[in-house]
Amino acid sequence: MKFQRRTLLASAAALAFAAALPMSAMAQKKIVLGFSQIGAESEWRTANTESIKSASKEAGIELKFADAQQKQENQIKAIRSFIAQKVDVIAFSPVVETGFEQVLREAKAAKIPVILTDRAVNVKDDSLYVTFMGSDFIEEGKRAGNWLVEKMKGTPGDVNIVELQGTVGSAPAIDRKKGFEEVIKADPRFKIIRSQTGDFTRAKGKEVMEAFLKAEGKKINVLYAHNDDMAIGAIQAIEEAGMKPGKDIIIVSIDAVKGAFEAMMAGKLNVTVECSPLLGPQLMQAVKDLKAGKALPKRIVTQESIFPMEVAAAEFPKRKY
Numbered sequence: 001m002k003f004q005r006r007t008l009l010a011s012a013a014a015l016a017f018a019a020a021l022p023m024s025a026m027a028q029k030k031i032v033l034g035f036s037q038i039g040a041e042s043e044w045r046t047a048n049t050e051s052i053k054s055a056s057k058e059a060g061i062e063l064k065f066a067d068a069q070q071k072q073e074n075q076i077k078a079i080r081s082f083i084a085q086k087v088d089v090i091a092f093s094p095v096v097e098t099g100f101e102q103v104l105r106e107a108k109a110a111k112i113p114v115i116l117t118d119r120a121v122n123v124k125d126d127s128l129y130v131t132f133m134g135s136d137f138i139e140e141g142k143r144a145g146n147w148l149v150e151k152m153k154g155t156p157g158d159v160n161i162v163e164l165q166g167t168v169g170s171a172p173a174i175d176r177k178k179g180f181e182e183v184i185k186a187d188p189r190f191k192i193i194r195s196q197t198g199d200f201t202r203a204k205g206k207e208v209m210e211a212f213l214k215a216e217g218k219k220i221n222v223l224y225a226h227n228d229d230m231a232i233g234a235i236q237a238i239e240e241a242g243m244k245p246g247k248d249i250i251i252v253s254i255d256a257v258k259g260a261f262e263a264m265m266a267g268k269l270n271v272t273v274e275c276s277p278l279l280g281p282q283l284m285q286a287v288k289d290l291k292a293g294k295a296l297p298k299r300i301v302t303q304e305s306i307f308p309m310e311v312a313a314a315e316f317p318k319r320k321y
């Protein structure tokens with residue numbers, strides 16, 4: 001009997017203590033964010049992951065991070081697991097635009113808000129996500145196209161372009177192609193003679209460029225790569241074919257990662273259009289705003305620039321990724 005009384009007294013004291021906790025201590029429960037990342041396919045992605053991890057620490061947000069190795073089924077599995085764990089917010093960078101409706105409906109049914117970062121999804125019901133923060137890929141393609149048109153002014157004859165596309169079905173691959181073609185279609189001199197996916201990786205970019213060189217050889221005047229990693233892989237293939245990248249073949253790329261600046265300083269890459277991966281701080285602010293009940297704009301566009309090789313050496317020390 002004595003033992004039971006003592007236990008009862010102890011639990012009553014514990015309850016009294018918890019009830020006396022100031023609201024702020026209780027309300028300080030950490031926000032939990034579930035993030036499904038595409039993978040680690042490029043320098044850009046690695047910098048994006050670093051930005052998200054460091055910003056979550058800075059913001060005091062508990063991050064549950066899942067790497068999908070560039071497979072959509074792994075992203076869907078990760079989102080389902082976040083729902084089961086009842087996280088406060090889910091964020092992800094969709095590897096491709098389609099095929100996420102069902103799992104987004106499950107998140108909505110579980111009343112867990114979803115933030116899209118970096119890439120968009122193609123859904124009829126845009127209430128399935130709160131906001132999409134990331135670059136305007138059509139604008140990036142246009143910037144690449146406009147730079148090339150400017151560059152080739154005064155160069156007579158056809159401009160034969162080979163194109164290394166990003167991941168098939170992904171928003172950046174679809175829109176960078178769209179924006180670039182919108183610009184060059186104004187001048188029939190510009191022809192895309194070969195176009196194939198290099199899946200945003202250096203290895204695949206090199207492999208596909210080798211095939212382009214075998215098929216078209218010295219007919220190629222320009223390479224348009226949807227990201228720097230594929231351009232860097234292609235540079236190796238061009239050199240192995242005995243040609244000079246940046247001179248025999250003009251190379252236009254996107255991302256503006258460190259590797260691109262190094263290639264430009266070596267005279268092997270002509271220009272890179274910036275696509276910032278540093279979305280971490282913006283994402284954490286959006287998560288906090290969401291939990292504080294603030295409304296978020298449906299679209300948050302990252303501001304970006306373009307870097308031709310002439311400015312690479314001056315800009316390189318200032319680069320953050």
Ligand code: GZL
Nearest residue numbers: 041042044045118172200227
């Ligand atoms: C663009 C991002 C793309 C990068 C690639 O925002 O989704 O994916 O351009 C990365 O380097 O793999």
